[in-house]
Amino acid sequence: MDFINTLTRKNSLRKAVKDIDSVQLEKVVSDLSEILEEVKATEAAKAHDEQARIAAVQDIRRKMLEAGLALEDLAEVTGMSSRPKVKPKYRLIGSDGKPNEWSGRGRKPVVFREYEERGGNIEDLRII
Structure with missing residues (x-):
């Protein structure tokens, strides 16, 4: 950091190179120019x-708008999503025999609320 401060402050730079002759100073200027x-x-390459x-x-x-497509349409077809899917933390087998899963984020699904209302413990x- 001190080196950068010296290079970016004219008086500090002048003080640092006071013992360097003009040939050496021209070499430094040439190297810095390169x-x-x-x-x-x-x-410029990064900007390009x-x-x-x-x-x-x-x-x-533009092509998507012309075709009437949205990002969600691509996600459906490719199986990709703009958000990573959160793994479920809880699983409850419903009365229909189908598993209901919930990540623990967002609103609690009705089946999980009903389970707790019947005295069940969500934990x-x-x-696992």
């Missing part, structure tokens, strides 16, 4: 890649 060009090229990514997203969005339904 590094600057490399950094600029890297930044980001612009290309944004353009591709906009093109896909007894925890999936």
Whole structure:
């Protein structure tokens, strides 16, 4: 951090290089110029890649709108979701024999509320 502070403050830099002759100082300036060009090229490449990514997203969005599709439509077909699915914490076999699962997040499903109203303990339904 001190090195960066020295480089970015003219008076600190002047003090740091006071014992360097002009040939050495020109070498430092030359090296810094090369590094600057490399950094600029890297930044330009990143900016170009980001612009290309944004353009591709906009093109896909336009095509989806033209086709009348929404992101949810893609999620259905591909099995992908914009949110990761939360694993269920609780499982209750309903009166119809079908398992009901709940992650413990959001509103408690009716079957779990009814189970508790009948005196059941929700922790007894925890999936290990």
